[in-house]
Amino acid sequence: MATAPIVEIEKVSFGYDAARLVLSDVSLRIAPGSVVGIMGQSGCGKTTLLRIIAGWLRAGAGAARVLGTEVSGLDAKGIFALRRKMGMLFQFGALFTDMTVFDNVAFQMREHTDLPADLVNDLVLMKLEAVGLRGAARLMPSELSGGMARRVALARAMALDPQLMLYDEPFTGLDPISLGVIARLVRTLNDSLGQTSIVVSHDVEECFAIVDYVYFVSAGRVVAEGTPQELRRADTPFVQQFVRGETDGPIPFHYPAPAYEADLAAAAHV
């Protein structure tokens, strides 16, 4: 990876309580201009990692530097200042349901800038044009399909041209066409706007198609990393299980439980 990373996570640990760590000793570096995937099964800690990068959660140990700033040392004002350089696409879009598509995209411009209304109008239409939904500007979020809502949310997240884009499960619950559209937009917008993007996902094929580098997280640790090509060739059992979607492997099918016989015997005595 290149030097002067946009995001640098060093030996970060995090837990909601001391007994159970969600992340332990995680390190990663994200180079400017790249699209990086953070992958792993549900509940492995990847969204927690994204929340630490966004300044939502404070790392219990270690350092999280984002856009040259140590996040854990920031107060609320500092975090808001940092977030103005970031955009985030939420899993289901999280559009404001009481506003039109246009107003959703204009939201940040109106909140953070004093741009005149006609300039806001032009900028919003440009953002919507980039995601192919200029014609939907006057619709309400309830009138959009899931894929369209995700694209509007993408236009909204990009409204002030953030340097760093965070995607939280951007492909979940989309039909193949919408999924392909979103995936292509993530890549093309990243490259054309000179951004850096972090995609948290468990969709292997879609993610591998657009990212430059992947970190695999399992049980709160980075267990493998590399380019998609390297990871396809890797013989690490975890990566193989994840990439091929096998039921059993290093990640067991069963949630930890006492012995089956003991549980059945206990139930018989209830």
Next chain:
Amino acid sequence: MSEPMPPAGPRHWVENLGHHITSKIWRLGFAARFFFYVLLHSGTALRRFGLTIREIYFAGVLSMIIILVSGLFVGMVLGLQGYDTLQRYGSGEALGVLVALSLVRELGPVVAGLLFASRAGSAITAEIGLMKATEQIAAMEMMAVDPIARVVAPRFWAGVISMPLLAALFSAMGIFGGYLIGVRLIGVDEGAFWSQMQASVDVRNDILNGVIKSVVFGVAVTWIAVFEGYDATPTAEGVSGATTRTVVTSSLAILALDFVLTALMFTGGNGQ
């Protein structure tokens, strides 16, 4: 199950009771901090007053129908019941005073407050709770916009502004209802009805005290509503529970506060 059964018995009950009470007190403290935080971050709501006006429409204007209709019926019932009692003592002309004082001092603020809690308070809680459940609040924070300033404070001030106006409308409509029944239907002398009311209802002791009550109820109901919404567990169950709690807690708060305020305002006689 593999986990041991929880210990039953008096010690367990006491522990549970203690835990229950401590968590309630903790939550009350959290609500108090939330209240001060809302006040501190009210700059946006007051500077960009359009945001608050929009919420006044949803909380206040859309509550008008229920307030006006209820006020009319409460006033008409007061007219019937009041006349029935008063005429036994030969003072049927005092009906206007009875209707006006009951409404301005008590029924206006209290019933309008209860209706406001069910109509607007529940809507505010559900809206904020659903915004949280659908990550709209999180999205706003991610866009470096403080949701307390942008979402909560305008709704809070809209409620505080709307409530006294709704209580006033309720009282006015109630007096009109009492007039319809007393004067138009029963035949109480119209001049006596209005002039006795005018002579007996005091601006400071009756009307101002009623307005103070309705402002206090407005603060209480809207505070409870925004807090419950913001604190709701972000699930369908959590939002429905929060909405119910808003209506129950704010109704109880209105009745309890009404007793306290009445005790402070009216004991010792008018003007003392």
